[in-house]
Amino acid sequence: MTEYTPPPLPPPFNTTTTPPTLIYQGAEAHLYKTTFLTPTTHAALKIRPSKPYRHPILDRRLTRARILQEARCLHKLVKEGVSVPAVLGLDWEGDARNSNSDSASGGGGGGGGGSWLAMEWVEGEVVRAVLERWERYVKDLQRTTGEGVVMDKEERKVRALMKKIGTAVGSLHKAGVIHGDLTTSNLILRPDSHGQAESGDAAAGASPSLEGEIVMIDFGLASQSSQDEDRAVDLYVLERAFGSSHPRAEGFFEEVLAGYRESYKGAGSALKRLEDVRMRGRKRSMIG
Ligand SMILES: Nc1ncnc2c1ncn2[C@@H]1O[C@H](COP(=O)(O)OP(=O)(O)OP(=O)(O)O)[C@@H](O)[C@H]1O
Ligand SMILES: [Mg+2]
CATH class of the missing domain: 3.30.200.20 (Phosphorylase Kinase; domain 1)
Incomplete structure (x- = not known):
């Protein structure tokens, strides 16, 4: 296989002391x-x-x-x-x-x-990677210790993270913007500045940190709208992303919706609309 060489960088990035x-x-x-x-x-x-x-x-x-x-x-x-x-x-x-x-x-x-x-530059890792690590950890935990106190703690952690995601999406919609591609790869979990150890450095086998602030990225498909329909579709895309990528976290998606509901006044009607969007999605997948 020949190695891929990306095209040369545009100026001024071709002259930085340390190359990008x-x-x-x-x-x-x-x-x-x-x-x-x-x-x-x-x-x-x-x-x-x-x-x-x-x-x-x-x-x-x-x-x-x-x-x-x-x-x-x-x-x-x-x-x-x-x-x-x-x-x-x-x-x-x-x-x-x-x-x-x-x-x-x-x-x-x-x-x-x-x-x-x-x-x-946003420090941290995309939520997709964070949740994948968390899911692996929880899976191992279940295999070795079964359910119990530790699992309760992990559930609390992931619920808190998901609620934060809902709040972030709510703040976006409140500002009149639709993301257009809400997946867990387009959300970065930025560790708190007072320094939770970077999960990468954390001791192997330790409970992964889910602490930090949610920063949304990738607005290449974003648009300006305050319509319930557009907001509901945005949420639906995120819900589907959890369904396909994060089987263990998906069960707590209600936390995303709870965070969203509390984040701005019109959230309730967007959430109501989400039910219609889900219904249409289901019909479509039945027809195939
Ligand atoms: N501001 C940023 N700070 C740190 N990392 C970033 C930042 N923006 C992007 N990244 C990293 O680069 C990856 C790709 O960026 P992004 O999602 O914007 O591109 P993309 O998915 O190819 O975009 P598009 O869907 O618009 O073509 C992200 O998943 C993230 O890991
Ligand atoms: Mg992206």
Whole structure:
């Protein structure tokens, strides 16, 4: 197998003293950990490479729309005090500027970096990884000690985490934003600053920490809406994500809804609508 080499980074990220580290490579975006303006400002750099198989004009339009959409939503949410990373900078033209001329214009030129969005780096781990570790721990626990006091404690911990998730989603909807892709990979659990040991460093076999603050990321599919229907679909997507990825935590999804209900005045009617959305989902899956 030949090793994949990501496209060269756009300026100014090709000149940082320590080169950015590629931490995630999805179909639509590459994520780097880097610094921005000062060597101590940690940043997440999201690059949307251009897609060679897409018509260049359409490609540019789609990429530009998603980068701008994400930046606009993050900007608005930070202003409203919702827990999301702050925008540090962006370039929605990316390498499109150079693609029609020759690539001698310097920087990451021809076929290079794509459009990018730099945002505040969020410490911690995605909830998906945190819950997977927790589920493994609980499974082992059940095998060795059976149910009991320890299990009660673990249930309390996971319920508290899920309630926080509901509160976070509520604060988002309250601000008039729909996420569009609510999964546990798009939620980061940021450890409290007074320093819960990073779960990665925690002693093997120890009960994993579920403490911290929920920070929502990945607003490439977000939109502005205050409709119950859109809010309900957002919640439904999250519910399905728990169903497919976190069988042991799924049973406590009611905590997400409880946190959500308490978070803003219109939550009750969005939750009512969720029942209809679920019903439609069930019908659809019966038809296949
Ligand atoms: N601000 C951030 N701080 C720390 N890590 C981040 C940050 N943003 C993204 N990440 C990490 O990078 C991963 C991918 O980011 P993101 O979810 O935004 O991309 P994506 O899923 O490819 O996006 P899209 O669905 O918009 O194409 C995340 O799951 C997370 O691990
Ligand atoms: Mg994502």
